[in-house]
Amino acid sequence: MSGWEPVIGLxxxxxxxxRTKMFCRCENGFGGTPNSQTCPVxxxxxxxxxxxNRRAVEECIKLGxxxxxxxxxxxxxxxxxxxxxxxxxxxxxxxxxxxxCSNGRLAVPTPxxxxxVGIVRAHLEEDxxxxxxxxxxxxxxxxxATLVDFNRGGTPLVEIVTAPDLHDADTAKRFLQLxxxxxxxxxxxxxxxxxxxxxxxxxxxVRPAGSDELRTRTELKNMNSFNFAARGIEREIARQIxxxxxxxxxxxxxxxxxxxxxxxxxxxxxxxxxDYRYFAEPDLVPVHPPDEVVERxxxxxxxxxxxxxxxxxxxLSFYDADVLVTGGLDRLxxxxxxxxxxxxxxxxxxxxQFVATGADPAAVNAAELAKLVRAxxxxxxxxxxxxxxxxxEPGFSADPYLARKAVADAAELDxxxxxxxxxxxxxxxxxxxxxxGLLGFFVGQVMKETAGAADARAVNAxxxxxxxxxx
Amino acid sequence: xxxxxxxxxxxAKDLLERGEVSGAELFAAYxxxxxxxxxELHAYLHVCDDPGGDGLPIAIKDVIGTKGVPTTxxxxxxxxxxxxxxATVVARCRAHGFRILGKTNTDEFAMGSSTENSAFGPxxxxxxxSRVPGGSGxxxxxxxxxxxxxxxLGSDTGGSIKQPSALCGNVGLxxxxxxxxxxxxxxxxSSLDQVGPVARTVRDCAYLYSVIAGRDENDSTTVDSPPIxxxxxxxLAGVRIGVPRELNDAExxxxxxxxxxxxxxxxxxxxxxxxxxxxxxxxxxxxxACYYLIAxxxxxxxxxxxxxxxxxxxxEGADFREMVMRTRHDGLGDEPKRRIMLGTYALSAxxxxxxxxxxxxxxxxxxxxxxxxxxxFDVLVSPTSPTVAFPLGARADNPLAMYLxxxxxxxxxxxxxxxxxxxxxxxxxxxxxxQLIGPQFSENALFRVxxxxxxxxxxxxxxxxxxx
Numbered sequence: 033m034s035g036w037e038p039v040i041g042l043x044x045x046x047x048x049x050x051r052t053k054m055f056c057r058c059e060n061g062f063g064g065t066p067n068s069q070t071c072p073v074x075x076x077x078x079x080x081x082x083x084x085n086r087r088a089v090e091e092c093i094k095l096g097x098x099x100x101x102x103x104x105x106x107x108x109x110x111x112x113x114x115x116x117x118x119x120x121x122x123x124x125x126x127x128x129x130x131x132x133c134s135n136g137r138l139a140v141p142t143p144x145x146x147x148x149v150g151i152v153r154a155h156l157e158e159d160x161x162x163x164x165x166x167x168x169x170x171x172x173x174x175x176x177a178t179l180v181d182f183n184r185g186g187t188p189l190v191e192i193v194t195a196p197d198l199h200d201a202d203t204a205k206r207f208l209q210l211x212x213x214x215x216x217x218x219x220x221x222x223x224x225x226x227x228x229x230x231x232x233x234x235x236x237x238v239r240p241a242g243s244d245e246l247r248t249r250t251e252l253k254n255m256n257s258f259n260f261a262a263r264g265i266e267r268e269i270a271r272q273i274x275x276x277x278x279x280x281x282x283x284x285x286x287x288x289x290x291x292x293x294x295x296x297x298x299x300x301x302x303x304x305x306x307d308y309r310y311f312a313e314p315d316l317v318p319v320h321p322p323d324e325v326v327e328r329x330x331x332x333x334x335x336x337x338x339x340x341x342x343x344x345x346x347x348l349s350f351y352d353a354d355v356l357v358t359g360g361l362d363r364l365x366x367x368x369x370x371x372x373x374x375x376x377x378x379x380x381x382x383x384x385q386f387v388a389t390g391a392d393p394a395a396v397n398a399a400e401l402a403k404l405v406r407a408x409x410x411x412x413x414x415x416x417x418x419x420x421x422x423x424x425e426p427g428f429s430a431d432p433y434l435a436r437k438a439v440a441d442a443a444e445l446d447x448x449x450x451x452x453x454x455x456x457x458x459x460x461x462x463x464x465x466x467x468x469g470l471l472g473f474f475v476g477q478v479m480k481e482t483a484g485a486a487d488a489r490a491v492n493a494x495x496x497x498x499x500x501x502x503x
Numbered sequence: 504x505x506x507x508x509x510x511x512x513x514x515a516k517d518l519l520e521r522g523e524v525s526g527a528e529l530f531a532a533y534x535x536x537x538x539x540x541x542x543e544l545h546a547y548l549h550v551c552d553d554p555g556g557d558g559l560p561i562a563i564k565d566v567i568g569t570k571g572v573p574t575t576x577x578x579x580x581x582x583x584x585x586x587x588x589x590a591t592v593v594a595r596c597r598a599h600g601f602r603i604l605g606k607t608n609t610d611e612f613a614m615g616s617s618t619e620n621s622a623f624g625p626x627x628x629x630x631x632x633s634r635v636p637g638g639s640g641x642x643x644x645x646x647x648x649x650x651x652x653x654x655x656l657g658s659d660t661g662g663s664i665k666q667p668s669a670l671c672g673n674v675g676l677x678x679x680x681x682x683x684x685x686x687x688x689x690x691x692x693s694s695l696d697q698v699g700p701v702a703r704t705v706r707d708c709a710y711l712y713s714v715i716a717g718r719d720e721n722d723s724t725t726v727d728s729p730p731i732x733x734x735x736x737x738x739l740a741g742v743r744i745g746v747p748r749e750l751n752d753a754e755x756x757x758x759x760x761x762x763x764x765x766x767x768x769x770x771x772x773x774x775x776x777x778x779x780x781x782x783x784x785x786x787x788x789x790x791x792a793c794y795y796l797i798a799x800x801x802x803x804x805x806x807x808x809x810x811x812x813x814x815x816x817x818x819e820g821a822d823f824r825e826m827v828m829r830t831r832h833d834g835l836g837d838e839p840k841r842r843i844m845l846g847t848y849a850l851s852a853x854x855x856x857x858x859x860x861x862x863x864x865x866x867x868x869x870x871x872x873x874x875x876x877x878x879x880f881d882v883l884v885s886p887t888s889p890t891v892a893f894p895l896g897a898r899a900d901n902p903l904a905m906y907l908x909x910x911x912x913x914x915x916x917x918x919x920x921x922x923x924x925x926x927x928x929x930x931x932x933x934x935x936x937x938q939l940i941g942p943q944f945s946e947n948a949l950f951r952v953x954x955x956x957x958x959x960x961x962x963x964x965x966x967x968x969x970x971x
Contacts, residue, residue, distance in 0.1 A: 072588050072687075076808045078581065079568045079590055079687040083723050113804050113850075117823055122807030178823070180812065309850035311859060314693035314801055315685075316723055 036276070037241045038269045039249075040198035040234060044211060046190045046221045047159060047229040048091050053186035054158040055082030055125060060188070066164075066181035074186035076120035081315050084109070088188035089132065091220045092156040093321055094329045095190055096133025098214055098336055099151045103326050107132040109156075109313040114306065117180050118161040126191075128310045131155035132319065138214075140207045141341040143350050147203050150195030161185030190220075196235070196246065201265035205258045208232060209358050213337040216360075225256045234265055237282070238272045248282045252298070256291040264289060264298070352379045359383065360393060367398030373405040381405050381420075391424030403430040412438045414484030438487035445478070445486060445494050452477045453498065463499055471495060505532040507650035508965050512707040515559055515653050527553055530560045530602050537604070537651045544627045546636075546646040549573050550605035558600025561711075562652035564643045565606040566613050567698065568687035569593050576689040577609040577621040577639075580809040580816050580834030590687025591722065592656060592698045592715040599714050604652050607642030611836045612806060613663050613691045615639050616908035619899050620838045627895070628671060630933050630966040634892040637667030637908075643701045644671040648966060654702040654711050658688060660695045661794050662887075662912030668701055668924040669887035669936020672964050674708045674953065675701045677912075679943045680919035682728040683712075684719035690805040692798035693724075695916055703964055705925065705954040706733050712946060732947050734954035740775035742952060744768070745880030748780055749787035750911050750938075756889045759930025764886045767927040767937050770959050771884075771952075781876055781883070783914060786869045790914035793869065795906065796849045796862035797917070802839070803846030809834060841902065870918045877942040882952050885911055887924045887936035915940045923949040926962045934962075 053060050056073035072080040093103050110128035136151035161182040192211070198204045212223045212230055223230035237249035252268060255261040264287075272282050287298035335343075337357045344353035344362055356362040361382045368378045381404075386393075404419050411419075411434055419433035439445060452474060453460050463470045471492070478491045505515075505524060518524045524532075530553045541547055548565050551572060563569055566576045568586040570593075575581040589597065596603075610620035618641030619625040626641040628634040629649040636645040643655035644667035657664040659677035668675030676699045683698045690696060700711035713731035746768060751761070772778050811817035811830030818833050820826030835843070849858035876883060889910060898905040915922050920940055927937040937956070941949045963970075 075813060077568075077586065077588070077814070078574070078576070078584070078689045078808070079586070079685075081686050081722050083721060111804055113807060115807065115810060115824075115827055117810075117812050120808060120813060122810060123804055307852045309804070309847065309852075309855075311800065311804070311850055311855070314724075315690075 041196035042194045044192045044232040048188040054188040069183040096154045099136040101133035101136030107319040112308045126157035127155035149197045152193040159187035201262040205262040251286045254289045364393040368402045371399045371402030373402040395424040400430040412485045440487035440490035507536045512653040546642045547605040556600040561601045562655035566689040577611040579622045591684035610639035613639040614838045637670035639663040662909040665924040670892040672926040672934030679921045684722040686721040692801040709950040734950040742776040745781040745883045747783040750885035763928035763935035786914035793865040799842040799846030803843045873918045883940040887938035891933035925953045
């Protein structure tokens, strides 16, 4: 793709986990019996009026502040008009030319240094309801009717639009992961792609390298994993380059992916020029966020994940820092290191073994974990694994596991080693014949016999002695 | 024997409190009157059985949602629709023990000036059944005048309370925008819609306003308003009245209407008011045009929810798009369709700035022009309607002529200001209405001036043909 520069912009929707919906008092958090969490407002019964959720407004501002946005002194809700069964008012209350937050940026750490991505806007709107297509047989295929579940309708959404500042799929993926981590840490959303509480569309175009034109873009929709998105972007970049190199032009269209089947090619649709007839929502008054509220929200924001990656990467590799922070492990890592564990060792344990246990990092006693990390080389592998599996349990103590010192004493190891050698005469002969790679086999057998209690280094040494002596 | 034609709400309340009649007897008296006179008038779309309660009966315009009582907004699109919740104004009436007599006729979605746009047939003027009662709230106005309710709730977007009150000869208030909740009221144009009282006297009107006014947490455009004082002063000393030239000399004002309004102004001087001519040039020249961009634009969006998915009429169609198109084709009448098309056009990309955007800027100009006058005047006066009640069908085929019925009420509505209609005499045997306009939150001043004039004028609100 030399000679071509991809241009990528993202539009992300994040569902806020406020207690109630955006414009009514219905419980937010759909999934109950269809249409059980509804009221005149979110069903758009005649005469119903929206009342904005103050908490949602504050959370949008908080996210905007985390993205270094300017918070509007006056923000306005607009109506976006279109007919669809999941949109009961036939307009979505959204924001248009006076959004709550605008003109921000997010620095994305990458192995080659940070990439700063402009945030055009972060605004507040309401989610649509959910259409369920059913057939007489009750199956999806060949659907003949559409049922609408309005429980989701009216869920607060923050829409974040980036500038077209991204130029490769990997950084786009990193941006999305970092944004997700930021939203989750701020406690604004679960931001789970599978559940749709975080969704994103990607705009892709390519241009001759060195040019600053913006060529026709295509929009990629319905990608429900970051890896899937990265692959989709790469494929689309390659396709557009092929189109241009064949002397043809890229057409503006939308590519709808099938999230349930990552291998199926996207369905392409022409982008219709929709006229949403935006106008200021006359049922709502403009929002004027008071300075003291903005400052309170700003004060609630701690050190953000992007900054922490950069900071930790000064101690560890970028890769380790990235894994720790995006895995939500860096706070625990800092505590474990502060409690005396070696930084790199602690990072390895957390990123590889601890993650596999599925334990909640927040539930871990860092001092006890630090003891374990420090003793890792001295205690049996089995004791370490057992301890790690329980490290998140309340009242966990590392001491009983540390007491299980590895067996390094020749007097204890010799009978076991002798048994193993006697049981495998063929392998012993091969080893002595020069197949020294078999040493690992014998070590493994001894470890198995001792249920992991043996000190691997001692076993190694002893085996070499015994096998060498016989030769 | 209760004479519902002459009984005021205040009088009825007196009878109830003195124990001379029971609430049930009172309700039955109005039901009897409805049985006798409403076949001819068709003021009601739906009549209720006595729901009980310890207060007065009341009629509710059918754009105002009533729990358990059909609410159609005069449209086939909502035929058979029964709300599951009360509008805030209805809840406040119920909290006062008011008993709902029924739902009154209206132009479809309150779009019209004659009640002829009701999908369920027009209402007739109690003074002359061959004439219209005005609109859109012709049902509420006719019901009050014909003694079919002691008072009623109406709704006003560009004159739908004041103009029918003028044509039927009773008192109607369009309150300051934001003082009365719109929650539960079928929306026409959200930035203009206001619920208000229709009554036989200014005092009744003021009392009913005090019941419904006040901030509502379900309508974020509402504000707190000053407490209401029932007017009792019969003098107007110190009151400064402005007479906007453009509202009083407009083309199309009938001579009889002009004479009755002039007489009322002269009377105000006798009562001690100072009167001076003034001018609202841009408000009157551009008011109607501004209104007919903003109101249809908002209506085109507000009426989009009648798509057949959740309630009301649904026509069959092969897919969603066809079902929606057929539902709206069958459910909506010509006037809503006309305004939806106007409004959709005004909001369209490429036209927004020229139409809707400009109208919003003009609206600010109109508001300022009124504000400037209120530095010098307490109230402005003019005819409410350029004409007395016109014959049924006279303007039905000419939307522009119909729109001009609201020429004098629209500018102050666009400015969000309160306006009161007080009957001030007859022309050709039909009532003439005097419009009083005040600054924001000046309802008490309007009631005071209205009450003093009402006392001095001595207008008999009972239609001649009902007098025995």
